[in-house]
Amino acid sequence: MPDGGVQARTMAEALLAELARRGTRRIWGVPGGGSSLDLVEAAPRFGLSFVLARHEGAAAMAAVADAELTGAPGVVLTTKGPGVANALNGLACATLERAPVLLVSDGFTARQSAFVTHQAFDQRAMTAELVKGHARGETGGVAALLDLAMAAPRGAVHLDLTGEAARRPPVAEPPGAAAPPAPDGGDAAALLRAARRPVILAGLEAAEEGSAAALLALAEALHCPVLVTYKAKGVLPDAHPLHAGIFTGGTLEAACVGAADLIIQAGLDPVELIPQPWRYAAPILDVALRPHPVRYAEPAAARHGPVAASLRALLPLAARSDWTAEEVAAHRAAALAALAWAGGGGIAPPDIVTIAQEEARAAGRAPRVSVDAGAHMFSATAFWQCAAPRDLLISNGLATMGFALPAGIAAALHDPARGAIAFTGDGGLMMCAGELATAAEAGAPLVTVVFNDAALSLIDIKQQQRQLPTAGVRWARPDLAAVARGFGVHGHVATDAAEYRAALRAAFAQPGPSLIDVHLDPAGYPAQLQALRG
Template identity: 75%
Template sequence: MPDDMGRGAAPATVAEALLADLARRGTRRIWGVPGGGSSLDLLLGMPRFGIDFVLTKHEGAAAMAALADAELTGAPGVVLTTKGPGVGNALNGLACASLERAPVVLVSDGFTPQQLDWVTHQVFDQRAASAPYVAGYDTGEDAASIAALLDTAHRERRPVHLDLTGTTARRAPGARKPRALAEKRAPNLGHGAALLLNARRPVLIAGLEAAEPDAAVALRELAEALGAPVLVTYKAKGVLPDAHPLHAGIFTGGALEAPFVATADLILTVGLDPVELILQPWPYQAPVVDIARRPFPVRYVAPSATLHGPLAASLRGLHRAVHPLDWTMAEIEAHRARAEQALTWDGDRFVSPPDIVRIAQQEARRAGLAPRVAVDAGAHMFSATAFWQCEAPRDLLISNGLASMGYALPAGIAAALHDPARGAICFTGDGGLMMVAGELATAAAAGARLVTVVFNDGALSLIDIKQQSRQLPPAGVRWTRPDFARVAEGFGVTGFVATDAESYRDALRAAFALDGPSLIDVHVDPAGYPAQLRAMRG
């Protein structure tokens, strides 16, 4: 935070009170497309509070970037919009943040009561529009109400909506009331510890809550003390490094992991949110110990025991039940090898998606880089999540709860700006990129060290596969392959085209040598997607 705030200069307006509170919580970047009301007051004040503004090309993309920011920093991610269409455009990103359980703050220009008496242009009920996605709504009358709203976002791990008029933004903020810290109650470990003490083959399944730093450390400690295998959801990639001998691969609730998990006599779900699982019934008979911050409103399985409270405390408390198990490292390794083989295929005409991911990581390491990756929704995500090797939580960013196309590019920009030394890779399909192609200009303007890798197969491949599985004629899911390299160049991003492994490696080496953004248009062989989908989901 700049020196004047450090010396205690008090915010003079509601807009400054909001910025001061965000800065105190660790927010360093706001994303969006501003309007002409309170947006202007916030833009004016951001430099004073050490907060940068990133002008995106669409409010939905801004909300996706804010979501990634929130996951990477733990601080509120913030999206700024104008009234009316700005709020409407942001809603998909807001829905994404809601289902990814992220503290995102939508700050929209609002209408004054006087305006609503006679204005109809661009007017709809903005509060009702955001209501399905947010845990709180406020009009920011003073610093205390703003603090309470931001507390709600943090506590609930969900978005909130601040509908702020220009008149309110320029009002004196009033006193900021000190926040009472919530009491952290220790979980009751009794029955859960007893079940673990009696188990010979427990498995741990890590979900999105386990990606929080303290929880990830505690989970690894418990797994190593037990010698028990750990499976991870997409959101929990890196909670246990992929190269760790206890890492047993991805868990989606599907077929790929089922034979392995079925041999367990106890399943410990650690921060596993039902929103992460595919639409299939829970197939396992072993008792379940649910370890989570609090109960989830929807369940796929009734747990035999629950440990609700801070995850790290629950996991460390279970050390009293550590004892020798029947698992062998050879079993875990054999499962990983079977899963990898089931998801691998060689490209016929072009580069296969598994090789696109593997080669990208090989070339990044060759260049001395360890970029984060952001993965879009689509058939390519099976390869990206399975074959990109993570070492720490948030090494891979993905929309899993909403599984929204158009997520990866704005999330990749956020990751690249969050840690410029590491940079980022965006793995996206051609359909997803076309939804947010304008954000290539955002990457160029920001100088983001981002390599966008486009799996260009000329189709909505995941839907195409489902169409084929019903033996329906192709309709409505295919198009002529765009030339994304030329599109990228038009936005100021260096573009490459790759049609085989050699040209792809050459493009990656050139891209990793750049300080700014680049795009590699990789022509993809989609032939193995149907078999990959069957292996994953059954």
């Protein structure tokens, strides 16, 4: 938070003061020569630190993780032109992950726009499809823009701020208007009274503050299975007896959800689900921040507004269901068994995950994890045990590669006592390997575990399923431990479980970031994909 008595004398300082008031702690980015220099210089006076990233897209993904962990706006800072262009994938990630992120870009003055062509394009038009709103710093509008980012569905917004505007006196801004509440629909009480075998599907909105406790109370009152999306991992602890596994909209969870006579969607956003038809006939009670205009199935009843309050309102209506603890345990065990590894040599991906958690606990650590897109995420999301919301960070709505490393850095800096583990594939790491230098420079307590199978394995599987010749999906296995050492990160290679355990112990004993390059055979991935998605 800003020091007491700090007065905002410029537009740049007013922006920083507003961010600090909302709880923002860091700005990520690659500065240019305009307003970004003013923001970097003034940030410490308002309690914000600037983290120099190596790529603007990675900076935006770190800002996504910051926003999810703090509940405050994440911020990414770029120069004009190529800086804005580089940030686009991160902005798409923010909007589809429902994370409030502010892009602050250097801009062109009206005088410059009349004659400058170097690096010039319509920056507002370029980001328009990826952000919820745009403002120019000359006219203020910062508070309203941040309110828009925080309003459901949360997402990215864009502030174009020229150097001239950044140094002008601040503009007084009116408070933003609150969004009207969404109407409820249907008879939730009647659905709950009639249900004997309800199932709760928890999604990303259930990870909001207070929602996990309300969901736990409802689940225990109903004594029914709870399945979680990737982004809702930890909303109900994995160790809880009512935890029944992961819900993606695929095959793995079908036996459990198919036995339900009522499906309670608790904060489930359709952006989280894979593109498959909805396969369940049971009525849906939708508990969400707002109505979803595009969805897989229409609810029979809905409660809209803060998820925690809506779940608490349902609690007096809940009666114990007919589900038994043995049934829930059987569904949970069956899901994990279906993802068991049946591959070739090297370390099995489920073992890579479980051994990491075992060694972390032995070292007295409870790290958060970040997970990249790719075939390794099947094991990472299923076998890493979460105890609380945001114990696992993942790009699910956009499902972009190159997320785990910058998100892991953000998680490690957010809570250094816990630190973080980034589970990534070799392909995903190579998209953002420069951020290893960011981790080293920041001294982030981060262990990056690379599932190095020398391929884009998920795409390789799909190519095989179509019986196409292998092309464009495999490469010579890189020495990623050597790359890490070149960036000042402790680098280790593991080809079997013993080497992997030794590398983890060394990583947890060393200060700063480490990377473990784990060589594996991807032969078991097709069976996992079939079990998960059908």
